[in-house]
Amino acid sequence: MAAPYELIYYGGVPGRGEHIRLVLEEAGSPYSDTAALPFDKSREAVTTVLEGQQGNPPYFAPPTFRHGDLIISQTSNILLYLGPKLGLAGQGENDIYRVNALALTALDGLSNEVHDCHHPIAVELYYEEQKEESHRRSKEWVKNRLPKHLGYWEKVLKSTEGPWLLGSSFTYADLVVFQCVDGVLFAFPKAMSQAKQSGKYDRVFQLWEAVKARPNIAAYLSSERRQKYDWGIYRYYPENDVVAD
Amino acid sequence: MAAPYELIYYGGVPGRGEHIRLVLEEAGSPYSDTAALPFDKSREAVTTVLEGQQGNPPYFAPPTFRHGDLIISQTSNILLYLGPKLGLAGQGENDIYRVNALALTALDGLSNEVHDCHHPIAVELYYEEQKEESHRRSKEWVKNRLPKHLGYWEKVLKSTEGPWLLGSSFTYADLVVFQCVDGVLFAFPKAMSQAKQSGKYDRVFQLWEAVKARPNIAAYLSSERRQKYDWGIYRYYPENDVVAD
Numbered sequence: 001m002a003a004p005y006e007l008i009y010y011g012g013v014p015g016r017g018e019h020i021r022l023v024l025e026e027a028g029s030p031y032s033d034t035a036a037l038p039f040d041k042s043r044e045a046v047t048t049v050l051e052g053q054q055g056n057p058p059y060f061a062p063p064t065f066r067h068g069d070l071i072i073s074q075t076s077n078i079l080l081y082l083g084p085k086l087g088l089a090g091q092g093e094n095d096i097y098r099v100n101a102l103a104l105t106a107l108d109g110l111s112n113e114v115h116d117c118h119h120p121i122a123v124e125l126y127y128e129e130q131k132e133e134s135h136r137r138s139k140e141w142v143k144n145r146l147p148k149h150l151g152y153w154e155k156v157l158k159s160t161e162g163p164w165l166l167g168s169s170f171t172y173a174d175l176v177v178f179q180c181v182d183g184v185l186f187a188f189p190k191a192m193s194q195a196k197q198s199g200k201y202d203r204v205f206q207l208w209e210a211v212k213a214r215p216n217i218a219a220y221l222s223s224e225r226r227q228k229y230d231w232g233i234y235r236y237y238p239e240n241d242v243v244a245d
Numbered sequence: 246m247a248a249p250y251e252l253i254y255y256g257g258v259p260g261r262g263e264h265i266r267l268v269l270e271e272a273g274s275p276y277s278d279t280a281a282l283p284f285d286k287s288r289e290a291v292t293t294v295l296e297g298q299q300g301n302p303p304y305f306a307p308p309t310f311r312h313g314d315l316i317i318s319q320t321s322n323i324l325l326y327l328g329p330k331l332g333l334a335g336q337g338e339n340d341i342y343r344v345n346a347l348a349l350t351a352l353d354g355l356s357n358e359v360h361d362c363h364h365p366i367a368v369e370l371y372y373e374e375q376k377e378e379s380h381r382r383s384k385e386w387v388k389n390r391l392p393k394h395l396g397y398w399e400k401v402l403k404s405t406e407g408p409w410l411l412g413s414s415f416t417y418a419d420l421v422v423f424q425c426v427d428g429v430l431f432a433f434p435k436a437m438s439q440a441k442q443s444g445k446y447d448r449v450f451q452l453w454e455a456v457k458a459r460p461n462i463a464a465y466l467s468s469e470r471r472q473k474y475d476w477g478i479y480r481y482y483p484e485n486d487v488v489a490d
Contacts, residue, residue, distance in 0.1 A: 057343060057401045057410065060350045060394075072342045074349040076321075081342050097317045097326050098302060104319040105305045112357070120365045121378065122385035133366065133378050140367035149305075156302045165302065 003068035004032060005082070008049045010042040010062065011035035013232030014179070016075045016111070017063040022175040023079060025220040027086035035227070076104050079172050088172040095166065102156070102165050102173035109149040110180035114187055115233045117141050117240065127237070138240035142191040146184070147244070150201040153177060157203035163210055177204075178211035183234035194243045248313035249277060250327070253294045255287045255307065256280035258477030259424070261320045261356070262308040267420040268324060270465040272331035280472070321349050324417050333417040340411065347401070347410055347418035354394040355425035359432055360478045362386050362485065372482070383485035387436040391429070392489070395446040398422060402448035408455055422449075423456035428479035435488050 005024060009017030017035060024031045034045040049071060052058035059073035065081070072078055080100050083089030089096045120137040121130040153165075160167040164174050181204065185192045196205055211217055220226055229235070250269060254262030262280060269276045279290040294316060297303035304318035310326070317323055325345050328334030334341045365382040366375040398410075405412040409419050426449065430437045441450055456462055465471055474480070 052401075052404050055337075057347065058397070058404055059346060060354065060397050070339045070342065072339075072346050074346045077342055077345045077349060080325075080345070081339075092300075094315045094317075094326075097315065097322055100322045100325070101304060101317050101319045102302065104322060109305065116361065116365075120361075121382045122389060124385065124389045133381075136378075137366045140369065144367060144369045152303070152305050156297075159297050159303055 005029060006066040007031055007033045007035070008045050008062065008064045008066060009033065009035050010046050011037065011039055012227065013230050014183075014227050014234075015063070015232045016107075018179055018227075019075050019107075019176055020063055020065060020078050020082070021220070021225070022179055022217065023082050023086055023088055023172045025225075026172075026175060026214065026216050027088065028216055029086060033225070036225075076100060076107055079103055079176070083172045086172075088170070088175070090166050090169050090171050092169075095169070095171070098166065099171045099173045102171075103176045105152075106173070106176045106180045109145070109152075110177075110184055111233055113141065113145060113149075114184060117187070118235050118237065127235075131239075134237070135240055138188075138237075139242050142188060142242050143244045146188070146191055146195065147200075150195055150204055153204045153207075154201045157207065162203055163207065165207075174207060174211055175217075178208055178217075181205075181208045182212075183229065186229045187234040187236055188241060189236075190241050190243050250274060251311040252276055252278045252280070253290050253307065253309045253311060254278065254280050255291050256282065256284055257472065258475050259428075259472050259479075260308070260477045261352075263424055263472075264320050264352075264421055265308055265310060265323050265327070266465070266470070267424055267462065268327050268331055268333055268417045270470075271417075271420060271459065271461050272333065273461055274331060278470070281470070321345060321352055324348055324421070328417045331417075333415070333420075335411050335416050336414050340414075340416070343411065344416045344418045348421045350397075351418070351421045351425045354390070354397075355422075355429055356478055358386065358390055358394075359429060362432070363480050363482065372480075376484075379482070380485055383433075383482075384487050387433060387487050388489045391433070391436055391440065392445075395440055395449055398449045398452075399446045402452065407448055408452065410452075419452060419456055420462075423453055423462075426450075426453045427457075428474065431474045432479040432481055433486060434481075435486050439488050 007017055007020050034042045046062045049064045050059050054069050056071040064073045065078040089099050117138045118127050118134050120133045156165050164170045195201055252262055252265050279287045291307045294309045295304050299314050301316040309318045310323040334344050362383045363372050363379050365378045401410055409415045440446055
């Protein structure tokens with residue numbers, strides 16, 4: 001019997017673990033997820049696995065993923081491991097490296113940068129302790145970075161003639177961009193509405209719609225397994241819900 | 246004839262391209278590097294390759310790397326591509342995923358987080374325009390994050406019994422951690438001196454010394470190809486050169 005896929009992540013928000021769930025759900029692949037446990041239990045599972053076991057080094061932060069004796073961390077790394085196994089890493093020679101580059105770029109630009117909008121000074125401090133800096137960063141981000149990132153993804157989709165980032169081949173990079181755009185829609189609805197109405201990023205919003213409509217993804221998104229945005233990467237603060245000047 | 250390895254990056258600072266150089270130098274592998282061109286020419290090469298060519302999508306930012314028809318971006322991705330080819334990705338089954346996880350963690354924690362110490366609000370603004378926030382972030386980073394990261398790497402080295410992150414097998418993750426520690430030594434010399442004197446992170450500083458002493462690395466570091474820190478990721482601002490309280 002093949003070893004099971006085990007996502008070890010805390011519950012309560014989609015978080016970075018969400019990218020792993022989406023590839024497994026798209027592929028219709030069975031997996032276990034500690035996020036389904038009571039919060040304390042899921043946190044305990046995360047802490048234990050980070051200590052390093054079975055010939056694997058300790059890791060710094062979740063998500064972590066176990067497959068048989070292998071334990072790995074880092075979102076993009078877990079996707080890289082699963083992508084080829086689930087047929088979601090492209091069909092051309094070396095496509096895995098193109099897909100990984102695109103996934104890393106989305107995670108940098110539309111996930112990490114967005115997280116830092118509410119925690120620009122330190123993750124160890126509460127939002128309320130860096131509210132002023134957060135507001136300043138959010139305004140700058142919406143003004144300069146959001147159009148830069150959306151424009152980049154529009155350019156990729158235009159260059160490969162879509163509908164997906166690699167052209168006709170659907171890959172896990174499409175799922176990553178979907179989840180990132182979905183999170184930014186939650187965190188900055190006014191700016192995203194403005195971006196949508198501008199007509200400059202139609203291919204990006206079409207990709208988001210098209211991923212959402214894929215049968216396995218649609219079923220997942222309407223299930224209880226899909227968690228709500230709250231205190232994680234993507235947060236809604238009315239005072240930061242700004243539009244570009 | 247095998248296709249050459251081509252690093253396409255701008256000159257003037259080590260930057261993220263430095264991680265690519267270090268693996269190629271360690272392996273004694275020939276490569277070309279646009280950083281050796283006059284600055285305008287290197288910037289032009291970077292801009293051109295980012296547009297997407299030869300069946301490769303456009304990319305967001307350098308470093309980019311060309312090998313034959315393949316063009317890829319993202320530091321960790323280029324390392325992942327080169328690592329196994331250069332014998333620097335471990336010897337066990339699936340070690341590449343362990344090495345990639347470690348490399349990504351070092352790049353997140355000791356490179357991206359450090360960069361954001363001088364640009365916490367926006368990369369589009371000058372340091373002088375976010376000096377106050379930068380100072381606040383630097384103090385917090387030195388107090389909370391630096392010990393957390395150094396402590397993590399010490400734990401990894403302790404768990405695998407060293408001298409390298411994977412134990413006896415030298416991998417590109419060791420080179421990444423070397424370069425990151427080296428950069429932090431430049432940016433925060435007082436805090437790093439304090440960290441060293443504490444004796445809590447002896448394995449980490451030993452790894453830095455041991456990598457620096459490897460023959461190919463030592464030769465490279467004393468060559469003209471090794472560029473000086475200046476305006477890049479690792480910057481020295483006396484006002485931010487603080488120690489933990």
